[in-house]
Amino acid sequence: MMTAPDFARGGGSMELLRVVDLAKHYDEEAAIAGVTFSAAAGEVLGIVGPNGAGKTTLLEAMAGLVGADSGNLLWLGDALPPAHRKAAIFYVPDGVKPYQDRFTIEVLTFFGSVYQRSASDLASAIASLELKPVLRKRVSTLSKGYNRRLLLAIGLLTPHRVLLMDEPFDGFDLRQTRNIVEVVRKAAGAGRAFILAIHQLADAERVCDRFILLAGGQIRGIGSLRELRTQTGISQGSLEEIFLALT
Amino acid sequence: MYPLLAKELAEILSGRALWTMLLLICPLIGFSFIEAVSLYSEASTAALQSPAAAATLSPLDGILVPTFGSFYVAVTLLFPFVAIRVLGQEKESGALRLLVQLPYRSSTLVLVKLAAILAAWAAASIPVLSTLLIWALLGGHLGASETANLLFGHSLYGLLVGAISLFAATISDSSATAAIVALATTIGSWVLDFTLAGRPGLSAWVAKLSLTQTLQSFEQGLLSAGLVLGMVTVVGGLAALSTVWLPPGTPTRVKFARSVPCVLATIVALGLAAQIGASADVTEDRRNSFSPADQKLLATLRLPLVVTVDLAPEDPRYIDLRRNVLGKLERAMPNVSIVLAGVRQDQAGQSDAYGQVEYVYGGRTDFSRSTSPREILPLLYELAGTKPPAPIQGPEYPGYPLVANANVTLLWFFCGLPLLIALAWWWSRLSPAVKS
Numbered sequence: 001m002m003t004a005p006d007f008a009r010g011g012g013s014m015e016l017l018r019v020v021d022l023a024k025h026y027d028e029e030a031a032i033a034g035v036t037f038s039a040a041a042g043e044v045l046g047i048v049g050p051n052g053a054g055k056t057t058l059l060e061a062m063a064g065l066v067g068a069d070s071g072n073l074l075w076l077g078d079a080l081p082p083a084h085r086k087a088a089i090f091y092v093p094d095g096v097k098p099y100q101d102r103f104t105i106e107v108l109t110f111f112g113s114v115y116q117r118s119a120s121d122l123a124s125a126i127a128s129l130e131l132k133p134v135l136r137k138r139v140s141t142l143s144k145g146y147n148r149r150l151l152l153a154i155g156l157l158t159p160h161r162v163l164l165m166d167e168p169f170d171g172f173d174l175r176q177t178r179n180i181v182e183v184v185r186k187a188a189g190a191g192r193a194f195i196l197a198i199h200q201l202a203d204a205e206r207v208c209d210r211f212i213l214l215a216g217g218q219i220r221g222i223g224s225l226r227e228l229r230t231q232t233g234i235s236q237g238s239l240e241e242i243f244l245a246l247t
Numbered sequence: 248m249y250p251l252l253a254k255e256l257a258e259i260l261s262g263r264a265l266w267t268m269l270l271l272i273c274p275l276i277g278f279s280f281i282e283a284v285s286l287y288s289e290a291s292t293a294a295l296q297s298p299a300a301a302a303t304l305s306p307l308d309g310i311l312v313p314t315f316g317s318f319y320v321a322v323t324l325l326f327p328f329v330a331i332r333v334l335g336q337e338k339e340s341g342a343l344r345l346l347v348q349l350p351y352r353s354s355t356l357v358l359v360k361l362a363a364i365l366a367a368w369a370a371a372s373i374p375v376l377s378t379l380l381i382w383a384l385l386g387g388h389l390g391a392s393e394t395a396n397l398l399f400g401h402s403l404y405g406l407l408v409g410a411i412s413l414f415a416a417t418i419s420d421s422s423a424t425a426a427i428v429a430l431a432t433t434i435g436s437w438v439l440d441f442t443l444a445g446r447p448g449l450s451a452w453v454a455k456l457s458l459t460q461t462l463q464s465f466e467q468g469l470l471s472a473g474l475v476l477g478m479v480t481v482v483g484g485l486a487a488l489s490t491v492w493l494p495p496g497t498p499t500r501v502k503f504a505r506s507v508p509c510v511l512a513t514i515v516a517l518g519l520a521a522q523i524g525a526s527a528d529v530t531e532d533r534r535n536s537f538s539p540a541d542q543k544l545l546a547t548l549r550l551p552l553v554v555t556v557d558l559a560p561e562d563p564r565y566i567d568l569r570r571n572v573l574g575k576l577e578r579a580m581p582n583v584s585i586v587l588a589g590v591r592q593d594q595a596g597q598s599d600a601y602g603q604v605e606y607v608y609g610g611r612t613d614f615s616r617s618t619s620p621r622e623i624l625p626l627l628y629e630l631a632g633t634k635p636p637a638p639i640q641g642p643e644y645p646g647y648p649l650v651a652n653a654n655v656t657l658l659w660f661f662c663g664l665p666l667l668i669a670l671a672w673w674w675s676r677l678s679p680a681v682k683s
Contacts, residue, residue, distance in 0.1 A: 060344075060496075063348065063496075064496045065344055065347070065348075065495050065496045066495070066496055067496050067497060067498045067501075082496055086347070086348045086349070086350065087350070090348055091344070091348060092345075093341060093344050093345070095341060096340060096341035096342060096344065096345065097340050097341070097342075098340060098341075098342040098345055099254075099258065099336075099337075099340070099342055100336070100340055101258070101261040101262055101336075102257065102258070102261055103678055103679055105679060105681050106257065106679060110250055110253075110254045113250040114250050114251065114349055114350070115350075135681045136678040136679070136681055137678075154345065
């Protein structure tokens with residue numbers, strides 16, 4: 001198991017969340033084991049790994065939606081038990097079509113009203129994710145890309161400082177991915193931390209400040225691209241080459 | 248909490264289950280109502296010539312109970328599908344993982360879902376409520392207290408079926424599994440009732456757990472505090488269990504461990520509720536009570552009365568005795584114990600004592616084979632050493648015979664109401680306006 005040197009991007013950024021030795025087994029098989037890392041305000045952290053690496057389990061265990069066998073989370077240095085995590089973290093899962101019989105605008109309005117967001121916040125989320133064409137469509141009729149945008153909009157409407165997102169770029173073409181990267185970067189610039197599970201390394205390289213390379217439920221490397229290059233000794237290597245070297 | 252409640256209500260309205268149920272129950276309830284009116288009219292034709300026969304005609308028995316009976320069948324068989332939807336859809340689509348992250352407690356989520364289920368029951372009761380209006384328009388009489396009591400009983404029953412369905416949805420991965428669990432409970436309860444009702448001892452106690460039995464008191468015009476508390480307790484227990492089983496991140500063994508105190512608390516509360524004998528006779532004809540003079544005198548007989556009945560529970564004489572005498576005595580006197588000799592129908596008649604009822608009061612004993620209060624009450628007064636009371640003059644129940652033809656309402660139940668429901672369904676599916 002490798003653990004990251006504890007630092008936040010930009011040196012002065014405040015560490016919001018620390019994951020300490022998180023582990024989860026399904027029967028005898030370890031889905032994640034001894035996962036330790038931290039996330040700072042304004043940071044976009046990518047959990048990178050192939051299918052079955054334990055990315056989703058890690059996010060769900062962090063959100064408290066899956067009971068971890070051991071390990072804990074610290075929020076600003078204090079313990080963050082599973083029951084209190086929803087106050088600090090919001091997790092946007094993959095493959096969810098929320099409230100399929102409802103209209104897109106109704107779903108967004110619901111989440112906006114739960115978190116008491118203003119009409120301008122709602123309009124801003126709709127505009128940034130280009131959801132206007134589908135506001136009067138039922139969720140069940142949305143394409144994969146628009147459904148993904150809807151989920152991202154729900155995430156942006158929450159007031160949480162740490163957002164966990166599972167495969168946020170799945171279903172987008174290159175141009176759309178770049179737009180979404182911009183949205184994420186803008187939100188991060190406002191002080192939010194994003195922890196994204198991504199299996200497309202090229203997408204991860206575009207958006208993330210730091211990477212957690214996960215394989216077989218264990219962290220194989222962690223750090224910025226420059227740090228990972230130093231760790232592996234591949235001075236001009238891409239994330240893909242580094243990942244292959246470390247796993 | 249308002250956005251959550253609004254979302255749950257909109258979710259129920261946006262699904263097909265509620266509308267389909269409404270469309271299905273329109274003809275079912277309409278047919279039952281028209282049949283009930285037809286039979287009531289036949290009985291009324293003869294009763295119009297005789298005040299004594301008229302006094303036996305009560306709209307509660309003749310119209311309300313049969314019509315609401317078909318609603319009971321619909322709620323038992325169809326309502327679980329509506330109720331399961333409030334959670335099943337979220338489980339299947341994965342939206343539950345978003346829902347449990349919202350800033351609400353699990354108990355709040357469950358209570359709001361139960362509120363939405365109750366609202367769905369209210370919507371589903373529109374066809375049966377329309378029968379009350381039609382009956383009144385036909386010139387029929389509706390006793391306010393007995394009608395309200397019956398409605399209250401059915402709403403509690405709807406909430407009970409809803410709570411069972413919600414819990415089934417909480418512990419099941421899919422709506423289909425939840426439907427099987429919920430229907431196994433409701434239909435299994437029927438089977439329990441059919442097979443065990445009327446048997447003595449433990450069988451009788453188990454049969455009392457049947458959902459079918461819960462409505463009987465309300466149909467007889469009794470508002471029983473113990474029964475109401477018992478039903479509310481079970482709904483509360485199921486809600487507590489749903490709260491325990493809702494969060495997806497809690498290990499199953501922890502959920503089982505947390506369920507134990509919920510189940511124990513529910514059992515204790517049920518046991519306490521069963522001890523509450525207080526009930527009110529809300530019928531206009533006071534069918535569950537003796538005459539006011541007898542009620543007043545019996546209430547003063549404070550020594551224990553022990554009644555030992557040598558009859559099989561399923562014997563019609565016992566059923567008569569129970570309805571005409573024993574049930575009323577339990578309500579009128581402060582200390583009554585009824586003991587069944589435990590005879591079964593197949594052994595009945597093998598003993599000369601079969602059919603005999605022993606009454607013991609204040610150390611004195613008497614026997615009778617009668618099932619009529621006209622014979623039993625004087626016997627009791629003699630045992631108590633008191634004179635029968637002078638009758639108190641008051642208004643007699645006149646009965647409410649009505650000869651009416653409700654066939655024309657077929658149009659309402661088979662065309663008008665379904666059309667209105669279909670229109671409401673269409674309106675509910677219109678896309679909302681979006682501010683530009």
